Amino acid sequence: MSKKWINRLSIPLLASTLLVAGCTTTEKAATTVEKKAIEGGTLVMASNQEPDTLDIQQVFSGDEPRYQAYEPLFHLDHNGKVVPGLAQEYSVSEDGKVWTIVLKEGPKYHSGAPVDAESVAKSLNRFRDNKSGLYAMLFGSFEKAEAVDKKTVKAYFTEPFAPFLASITSYWISPVDPVVVDREGENFKNKPSGAGPFKFVEQQRGSSVTYEKNPDYAWGPEYSKNKNAPHIDKLTFRFIKDPQTRVLEFKKGTIQILRDVQPAFVKELESVPGVTLNKYTNAALNYIGLNTKKPQLSDVRVRQAISMTVDREEIIKGAMEGYAEPAYSPFAPKVPYWSEKVEQEARKMYKKDIEKSKQLLADAGWKDTNGNGIVDKDGKELTTELYIIQEQIWERSAQIVQSQLKQIGIDVKIKPADLTTVVKQTQEGVHDMVLFSYGWNDPDILYIILGKGTKQIGIEDAKLEELFHKGKTTVQPEARAKIYEELQRLISEQAGMVPLNVPQVIDAYHDIDGYMKNPYMFNTIFSDIQLKK
Amino acid sequence: MSNYLLKKCLSLVATVFGVSVLVFCMVHMIPGDPASAMLGQFATEEAAQEIREKLGLNQPLLHQYLQFVTHAVQGNFGTSYFTGLSVWEEIVNRFPITMQMALLSLVISTVGGVLLGVVAAVKKGTVYDFVSMLISLIGISAPPFWIAIFLIWFFAYKLSLFPISGYNGLASLWLPAITLGLISASSVARMTRSSMLEVLNQDYIRTARAKGVRPSGMIFDHALKNAFIPVLTIIGLQFGNLLAGAVIVEAVFALPGLGTFMIESIVKRDIPTVQGLVLFMTVLFVLVNFITDLLYGLFDPRIKYE
Numbered sequence: 001m002s003k004k005w006i007n008r009l010s011i012p013l014l015a016s017t018l019l020v021a022g023c024t025t026t027e028k029a030a031t032t033v034e035k036k037a038i039e040g041g042t043l044v045m046a047s048n049q050e051p052d053t054l055d056i057q058q059v060f061s062g063d064e065p066r067y068q069a070y071e072p073l074f075h076l077d078h079n080g081k082v083v084p085g086l087a088q089e090y091s092v093s094e095d096g097k098v099w100t101i102v103l104k105e106g107p108k109y110h111s112g113a114p115v116d117a118e119s120v121a122k123s124l125n126r127f128r129d130n131k132s133g134l135y136a137m138l139f140g141s142f143e144k145a146e147a148v149d150k151k152t153v154k155a156y157f158t159e160p161f162a163p164f165l166a167s168i169t170s171y172w173i174s175p176v177d178p179v180v181v182d183r184e185g186e187n188f189k190n191k192p193s194g195a196g197p198f199k200f201v202e203q204q205r206g207s208s209v210t211y212e213k214n215p216d217y218a219w220g221p222e223y224s225k226n227k228n229a230p231h232i233d234k235l236t237f238r239f240i241k242d243p244q245t246r247v248l249e250f251k252k253g254t255i256q257i258l259r260d261v262q263p264a265f266v267k268e269l270e271s272v273p274g275v276t277l278n279k280y281t282n283a284a285l286n287y288i289g290l291n292t293k294k295p296q297l298s299d300v301r302v303r304q305a306i307s308m309t310v311d312r313e314e315i316i317k318g319a320m321e322g323y324a325e326p327a328y329s330p331f332a333p334k335v336p337y338w339s340e341k342v343e344q345e346a347r348k349m350y351k352k353d354i355e356k357s358k359q360l361l362a363d364a365g366w367k368d369t370n371g372n373g374i375v376d377k378d379g380k381e382l383t384t385e386l387y388i389i390q391e392q393i394w395e396r397s398a399q400i401v402q403s404q405l406k407q408i409g410i411d412v413k414i415k416p417a418d419l420t421t422v423v424k425q426t427q428e429g430v431h432d433m434v435l436f437s438y439g440w441n442d443p444d445i446l447y448i449i450l451g452k453g454t455k456q457i458g459i460e461d462a463k464l465e466e467l468f469h470k471g472k473t474t475v476q477p478e479a480r481a482k483i484y485e486e487l488q489r490l491i492s493e494q495a496g497m498v499p500l501n502v503p504q505v506i507d508a509y510h511d512i513d514g515y516m517k518n519p520y521m522f523n524t525i526f527s528d529i530q531l532k533k
Numbered sequence: 534m535s536n537y538l539l540k541k542c543l544s545l546v547a548t549v550f551g552v553s554v555l556v557f558c559m560v561h562m563i564p565g566d567p568a569s570a571m572l573g574q575f576a577t578e579e580a581a582q583e584i585r586e587k588l589g590l591n592q593p594l595l596h597q598y599l600q601f602v603t604h605a606v607q608g609n610f611g612t613s614y615f616t617g618l619s620v621w622e623e624i625v626n627r628f629p630i631t632m633q634m635a636l637l638s639l640v641i642s643t644v645g646g647v648l649l650g651v652v653a654a655v656k657k658g659t660v661y662d663f664v665s666m667l668i669s670l671i672g673i674s675a676p677p678f679w680i681a682i683f684l685i686w687f688f689a690y691k692l693s694l695f696p697i698s699g700y701n702g703l704a705s706l707w708l709p710a711i712t713l714g715l716i717s718a719s720s721v722a723r724m725t726r727s728s729m730l731e732v733l734n735q736d737y738i739r740t741a742r743a744k745g746v747r748p749s750g751m752i753f754d755h756a757l758k759n760a761f762i763p764v765l766t767i768i769g770l771q772f773g774n775l776l777a778g779a780v781i782v783e784a785v786f787a788l789p790g791l792g793t794f795m796i797e798s799i800v801k802r803d804i805p806t807v808q809g810l811v812l813f814m815t816v817l818f819v820l821v822n823f824i825t826d827l828l829y830g831l832f833d834p835r836i837k838y839e
Binding site for chain 1: 577581617623627689788789793
C-alpha cells in the first residue's frame with residue numbers, strides 16, 4: 001500500500017519538474033484583426049510610484065496619477081508656448097510685483113461651483129499657507145492673492161518673481177474646488193476635486209487610483225483635439241513597482257499605457273505586434289555636482305579636467321542604451337532661455353581631451369610622483385567619493401565615470417544610497433561628487449544647486465549671486481534671456497557642474513487611438529484617447 | 534501551566550520593549566531624515582527646518598522615544614508623516630493580505646515539505662530521494678524574485694490560470710503563496726528527511742514492523758509523529774521568514790500588503806509607520822512561536838509546560 005501511494009505521489013511531482021524544465025518560449029503569431037476606436041471603456045495605465053496624497057498643493061511625487069482632477073490656469077503647448085487653461089490671459093505690472101490673471105468664462109469645478117476670481121485667489125492663498133517642498137521654486141516672494149472682480153485675480157509679491165509664469169503653467173498651482181476644500185478640510189487629500197477633465201472616484205492604497213470622466217468638461221487646452229469631456233469613461237492608474245511585472249501585464253493586455261519604460265525593455269517591447277513606443281526628450285539634466293569646498297576639487301583646473309575627461313557618449317551608450325542626448329551646458333534645451341550658443345562653446349571647451357586634462361592637473365600641482373597611477377600633491381592622492389542613487393542607470397553611469405577618471409589619475413569611490421539619503425547628504429555638503437538630476441520649466445531652479453548658502457557645489461561668487469537675483473526679479477523676457485545666457489556661461493566656466501546628458505522618456509501603448517504626449521508639460525492628453533476594441 | 538503562561542507573557546513584554554528601543558535607534562540613525570524625504574530636492578534648508586520643528590524631530594531623542602512608547606502602549610502608533618492616515622488603520626487594512634498569503638504558503642510548505650521529506654527518507658538512496666532533494670535544493674538556492682517572475686510568466690502570462698499582479702481576492706494569492714511556500718518547503722523537507730531517517734533506525738520501529746504494523750501506519754503514526762518535533766520548530770521559524778519574504782514577493786506581485794508598505798515607509802523615513810509596523814510584526818512573530826511551543830505538547834505528551 002505504502003509503495004503504491006508513494007508512487008502515485010511521485011509521478012506528478014516528477015512530471016511537474018520536467019514540465020518546468022521543458023517549457024518553451026515560442027510566442028504565438030499575432031492575429032491581425034483590425035480593431036475600431038470606441039466611445040467609453042476603462043483605460044488602464046501602469047505607474048511605478050503612488051502619490052502620497054492627492055491634494056495637488058501638497059504632493060510633489062507620483063506624476064500623472066496625482067493631477068487628473070485638476071486643470072491648470074495656463075498650459076504650455078507643443079512648442080512650449082503659454083496658452084490658456086482656466087485663465088484667458090495674464091499681465092505683469094511695471095515693477096514686476098503684481099501679476100494679473102484674467103479667467104475664462106464658463107469653467108466649473110466638480111462641485112458645480114464656477115471657477116471665479118475669488119476661488120482662484122483662495123486657492124493661491126491656500127498654497128501659500130500649505131508650505132509644500134516646492135514653495136521656494138513655485139512661489140518665491142509671494143505675499144497674497146486677491147479677487148479684483150468676478151474674473152480678475154491679482155497676485156502680489158514683495159519683490160518681482162519672474163518664475164511665477166512657470167508656476168501658473170503647472171498643475172501644482174491648479175485651482176482647487178473651494179466647496180470641497182471647505183467641506184472636507186484636512187481630508188481634501190482623500191477627496192481631491194478641481195476643474196479637470198476627470199473626477200476622482202477612489203484610491204486603493206498601495207494598488208490603484210481611479211477617475212471617471214467629467215461630463216461637463218468643455219474647456220480643454222488648444223493643443224488637445226477634443227476640448228470636451230474625454231472619450232473614455234474611466235481612467236485607472238495601477239501601481240506596480242517591479243519593472244518585469246509591469247511589462248508582463250502590459251504584454252498580456254491588461255494595461256494599455258506603460259509609462260517610463262526602462263531602456264533595457266525597449267527591444268523586447270518593439271518586437272511585440274501592435275505596440276507603439278513613444279520617445280521624447282525630458283527637461284531634466286543628469287549631471288555630476290562637484291563640491292568645491294573639498295580641497296581636492298577647489299581648483300577650477302581640476303574641475304575642468306574632470307569635465308574634459310568624462311566621455312558623455314560613452315555613458316549614453318553604456319548606461320542608457322543610447323536613449324539620451326549629450327549635454328555640456330548646465331540647462332537642458334527645453335528649459336526656457338537655454339542658449340544654444342553657450343552650449344556650443346561648452347561643447348568645444350569640454351571636448352574630450354585626455355592630454356589637456358593631464359596638463360591641467362599638472363598645472364594645478366597634481367602629478368603622479370610614486371607611479372601608482374593616481375596623481376598626488378603634497379603627499380596626498382587625488383581620491384574622491386561619488387555619491388549616487390542606488391538605481392541601475394546611476395550605478396552604470398558611475399562605473400563609467402570611475403573608469404574614465406582613472407585615465408587621468410583620479411581615484412573615484414562610488415557611494416550608493418537611497419534618494420532621501422543623497423538629498424540630505426548633498427544638502428549638508430558631505431559628498432565630494434554627486435551624480436544627480438534636476439529639471440523645471442524655469443532656469444531659476446538652479447538656485448537649489450548653486451544658490452546662496454547651498455552646499456552641493458558651494459561656489460561663493462558675487463557675480464553668480466547677482467545674476468541669480470537679477471534672473472529671478474527681471475520679468476521682461478528679452479532682458480531675462482541675456483541674464484541667463486551670461487549665467488549659463490559663468491556656471492559652465494566654473495565647472496562646478498559637469499553636465500552629462502538629457503535623458504529620453506519612453507512610453508509604450510497598444511489598443512488605443514489618439515495617443516499624444518505634451519512634450520513640454522509631459523502630460524498624456526487623455527481627453528483625446530479612445531480605446532480600440 | 535499558568536506559571537509557563539506568565540513567563541511567556543513577561544518575555545513577550547521584554548522582547549517588544551527591546552525591539553522598540555532597537556527600531557527607534559535604527560530609524561533615527563539612518564542618514565537622511567523625514568524632512569528631506571517629504572520636501573524633496575527642491576526645498577530650501579529653512580523649509581526643512583520648519584518641518585522638523587513641526588514633526589518634533591528637533592526634540593531630544595529620549596523625549597521622542599518616551600512619547601512614542603507612551604502612545605504605543607495606548608495602542609496609538611500615530612499618523613503617517615506623508616499620507617496623514619492613522620498607522621494602525623493602514624496596518625489593519627493591509628494585514629489580511631499578508632496574513633492570508635503567509636498562511637496559505639505555510640500550508641503549502643508544511644504539506645509539501647513533509648511529504649517530500651517522508652518520501653526521501655523512506656525511499657532513501659533511490660531516484661525518489663534524489664528528485665525530492667533536488668526540488669528542495671532548487672527551492673533553497675533560487676532567489677525568490679526569480680521564482681516569482683518565473684511563476685508569473687508561466688502560470689499567469691502563458692497559461693492565464695492566475696492574474697499577473699495586483700490584489701483581487703484569493704486568486705491573486707496563489708502564486709505569491711507558492712513562491713514563498715516553495716522556499717520554506719525546502720527547509721521543511723530537509724529537516725523532515727533527516728529527522729525521519731534517525732527515527733526509522735530506532736528499535737521501536739523495528740519492533741513495530743516485526744509485530745506487523747502496516748507500513749503506512751508505521752510511517753505516519755510511529756515514525757513521523759516522533760520525528761515531527763524538530764520539523765515543527767522549523768515550521769514555526771519559517772513563519773518569520775515568510776513575513777520577511779513577503780517584502781520581496783509582494784513587490785513583484787504588486788500586492789498592497791505589509792511588506793511593500795514596510796519598504797516604502799523605510800525609503801521615505803516615515804518614522805511612525807516604520808515603528809508601528811516593526812512592533813506589530815514583532816508581536817505577531819512572538820505569538821507564533823508561542824503557539825509552536827504549545828503544539829509541542831500535542832505531538833509529544835512527555836513535554837510539560839512549567
